Amino acid sequence: MKNLRIAISAVFGSMWIAASPSAIAQAAPPSPATLFSLSGVYQSIPDGTTLPGGFRNSGSPEQISITPAAREQMKSVDLKDDSWKTCRPVGNFRMMARSGTVMEFLSAGNMFFLLFEDFTHGFMRKVYFGRTHEQRSTQTSDADIPRTKLTWFGDSIGRWENDTIVIDTVDFNEDTWLNDKGVPHSEAMHTVERIRPIRGGEALEYRMTVDDPQMLATPYAYVRYFKKIDREIEDDNCVEEH
Amino acid sequence: MRKACYLTLSIALLAALSWAQTIPGENWTGYYMMARGRDLTGLNVVSPNFGGTVVAHLQPWAKLKRDSVNGVLDDNGFVCKPAGFLRAYGSPFDTNGFFAPGKDRMTIIYWPTDTVLFRRIYYNREHPRNLKPSWNGHSIGRWEGDTLVVDTIGFNDRTWLDGGGAPHTEDLHLTERMRQIQHNGNTYMEIVAQVDDPRTLTSPYTFSRYYKKQNYEMEDYVCNDAVDFYKEWREQERRARQAQSQPAEAK
Numbered sequence: 001m002k003n004l005r006i007a008i009s010a011v012f013g014s015m016w017i018a019a020s021p022s023a024i025a026q027a028a029p030p031s032p033a034t035l036f037s038l039s040g041v042y043q044s045i046p047d048g049t050t051l052p053g054g055f056r057n058s059g060s061p062e063q064i065s066i067t068p069a070a071r072e073q074m075k076s077v078d079l080k081d082d083s084w085k086t087c088r089p090v091g092n093f094r095m096m097a098r099s100g101t102v103m104e105f106l107s108a109g110n111m112f113f114l115l116f117e118d119f120t121h122g123f124m125r126k127v128y129f130g131r132t133h134e135q136r137s138t139q140t141s142d143a144d145i146p147r148t149k150l151t152w153f154g155d156s157i158g159r160w161e162n163d164t165i166v167i168d169t170v171d172f173n174e175d176t177w178l179n180d181k182g183v184p185h186s187e188a189m190h191t192v193e194r195i196r197p198i199r200g201g202e203a204l205e206y207r208m209t210v211d212d213p214q215m216l217a218t219p220y221a222y223v224r225y226f227k228k229i230d231r232e233i234e235d236d237n238c239v240e241e242h
Numbered sequence: 243m244r245k246a247c248y249l250t251l252s253i254a255l256l257a258a259l260s261w262a263q264t265i266p267g268e269n270w271t272g273y274y275m276m277a278r279g280r281d282l283t284g285l286n287v288v289s290p291n292f293g294g295t296v297v298a299h300l301q302p303w304a305k306l307k308r309d310s311v312n313g314v315l316d317d318n319g320f321v322c323k324p325a326g327f328l329r330a331y332g333s334p335f336d337t338n339g340f341f342a343p344g345k346d347r348m349t350i351i352y353w354p355t356d357t358v359l360f361r362r363i364y365y366n367r368e369h370p371r372n373l374k375p376s377w378n379g380h381s382i383g384r385w386e387g388d389t390l391v392v393d394t395i396g397f398n399d400r401t402w403l404d405g406g407g408a409p410h411t412e413d414l415h416l417t418e419r420m421r422q423i424q425h426n427g428n429t430y431m432e433i434v435a436q437v438d439d440p441r442t443l444t445s446p447y448t449f450s451r452y453y454k455k456q457n458y459e460m461e462d463y464v465c466n467d468a469v470d471f472y473k474e475w476r477e478q479e480r481r482a483r484q485a486q487s488q489p490a491e492a493k
Contacts, residue, residue, distance in 0.1 A: 036265070039344065087322070089464060106349060108342040109271040113351065115360065124355055126460065137459035151462050235324065235359055235377055 034160075035107035035129075038197060041233055042204055042226035044101045051203060051225055059222030061097050061179035070183055070215040077182035083175065087120045087238040089152040091176030092169065092191060093210050095122045097222055104233050105204075112158075120238035127156040127167050150187055152176065167193040178210070186214040203227050266365070266385055267343045270422055273460050274431045274453035275338040281454050285425060288434070289449035292332025296404040299447045304409050311407030314479040318357070318401065322465035324377040325357045326401030328416065331435065331451050333405060339453060340460055341431070348383060348390060354463040363392050375412050377401060392418040403437065411441040429455040 047057045066074075084090050095101060095116065102117035110129045116122025128136075136155050140147045150173040158167050169191045178185050189212040196205045204226040211219040277285070289295040300308065319325040330337040330352065338353040346365050352358035363383040373380055375398035383392040394416040403410050418435045431453040438446040 036344075106342055106344075108340065113342070115351075119356065119359075123462070123464065124351070128459065139458040140461055147461060152464055153462060232362070 035112055037201065038105050038112075038165075038195075038204075039107050040228050041102065041104045041231060043103075043229050044096075044099060044206075045225045045227055046099045051199070051227070053199060055198065055203070055205065055225045057222075057224050059220070061094055061222065062181070063222075064178055064183065064210075064220045065217040066183055067213075067215055067217050073184050073215075074182055077177075077184070079182055082177070082180070082182065084121060084180075089123045089176065090121045091172070091178075092125065092153060092193075093178055093185075093208060094176070094180070096193070096206065096208055096224060101226075102229070102233055103226075115233060117233040118238070119235070123153065125153050125156060127158040127165075129158045131157060133157060133168075133170055148173075150174075154189075154191070161194075164194050164196040167191075167195070169193070178212075178215070184215060185210075185212045188212055188214055198225075201228070264345050265343050266345075267341075267348060267390060267422075270341045270343050270348070270431070273338060273340045273456045273458070275456050276333070277430060277452040277454045281428070282452060283426070285430070285432075285452050287450055287452065289447065292449060293404045293406050293408075295447050295449060296332070296408045297406070299443045299445060300408060301442060301444055304442045308406055308408045311402075312479070312483070313405070313407060315483075316407065319465075322356060324359050324401070326397070327352055327358050327361060327378055328397075328414075328437070329402050329404050330358050331433075331449065338456075338460070339431075351460070353460055354465065356463065356465045363390065369393075369395055375399070379414070379416070388421055390420040392416075392420060394418070403442075409442060410439045413441050414439045431455070 045051060045057065047060075050056045082090075089095070095118075101122065103122065104113075104115040104117075106113040106115060112127050114122075114125040114127070116124065133155050138147050150171050152173060152175060154169040154172040156167050156169040158165050160166070170189075172185065172187065172189050174184065174187060176185070177183055189210065191211075192209045194205075194207040194209075197203070198205050206224045206226060207221060208224075209219055209221040210216065297305065297308065314320055317325070327350075337358070340351040340353070342349040342351065348363040348365075349360060350363070351360040359378055361378045361381060363381040365383055365385070367382060369380050369382060373396035375396055377398060377400070379394045380396035381392050381394040383390050385391075395414070397410070397412060397414045399410060399412050399414075401410070402408055415438045416435060418433055421432045423430050423432050432450065433453070434448070434450040436446050436448045437443070
């Protein structure tokens with residue numbers, strides 16, 4: 001009888017898995033298979049549009065509230081130095097908010113990549129599960145060159161909270177801005193992103209929260225929705241002529 | 243309570259089983275770095291002199307073109323444009339790749355990513371007709387046991403066959419056999435490849451390369467981050483060429 005129960009639940013369990021990616025996360029410990037169910041290409045919906053279910057973008061990097069220190073530092077900012085214009089990454093906080101951002105969610109075992117179609121400005125992000133920031137790799141392909149601690153994209157670690165992936169990122173360099181006006185951030189910037197599949201996996205709800213006590217008067221959050229699209233990302237490379 | 247446990251365990255088990263069954267080459271997942279020195283002991287490296295092999299197969303026009311190329315001023319990689327993955331097989335620099343298996347494809351993310359980019363090898367489909375040429379071409383693959391056999395066409399003609407500037411045409415055709423092997427207690431990706439381009443080569447050439455699986459995380463490398471370094475390098479190269487040509491002009 002016990003075996004029969006297991007067999008029946010196994011059969012229905014497998015059907016359930018196929019039907020609903022979010023159900024897996026709730027019913028079983030997150031696994032590579034769970035991450036894999038999110039693989040695909042997604043595009044953020046334009047502001048002002050609404051997905052069925054009433055899902056709408058909210059907030060914007062332009063609405064952040066900054067400290068006097070940030071205001072002072074902005075006096076020396078030259079908008080010509082915007083990394084957007086010089087074919088460098090614009091940073092996770094600005095990139096994820098941009099209308100029409102296309103990215104591929106690529107799972108790879110106990111981690112996933114976010115590959116951006118606008119590769120130069122978004123580049124490629126890597127999110128690791130099952131480790132802390134302190135356990136980050138220090139090794140590089142060249143033993144003589146130490147790994148840089150502070151990077152354009154920071155160090156991202158992920159964990160599951162029910163059906164939501166929570167990404168915690170620290171260790172950013174100071175080469176990106178918080179918005180198009182050139183608001184700087186410090187190395188103390190800390191972001192928390194929450195990604196949740198909605199509408200049976202056809203879309204992702206994405207919430208970005210940023211904190212930087214040196215530059216932000218208060219933590220700030222925005223929400224974006226990404227629709228799954230049926231195409232590959234293209235090779236779109238911005239090239240600055242040297 | 244017991245029922246819930248059974249259900250949870252069954253689902254976890256089935257998720258794991260269905261994952262293993264539906265993802266070909268799932269155990270390939272990970273980061274591999276080109277093997278060198280002692281890591282190659284006992285492995286059969288075909289065409290270790292990559293550039294020499296390429297040159298030996300070039301038609302006269304291609305040889306002339308390679309000889310006239312400036313390794314810095316004419317190199318895509320120095321202006322942060324894609325340089326293609328093919329020449330990376332012979333790169334004197336460390337060239338690495340992350341293999342991410344999927345149900346219907348194998349994705350390879352190369353390092354340095356912004357100049358070599360990434361590549362998808364699709365299963366169960368043909369090359370499209372009227373293929374638009376691209377930096378890394380269009381790859382299809384089929385599994386022969388534990389070997390992934392890859393066929394790639396559709397390259398544009400803006401990359402090189404090697405780091406020395408050997409050209410190719412849009413007729414470039416690459417076949418690769420990729421296989422994960424265990425050797426001396428380590429895991430390697432073995433890649434045996436044949437390159438053909440009837441408009442550039444006198445005959446096809448073959449090579450093999452080995453990539454050792456790493457247990458550390460892939461690094462970021464932002465090409466345009468090094469813009470000042472490249473500017474300086476290109477300026478030095480320009481001055482050196484100018485200095486070389488001046489005595490000749492004086493005569």
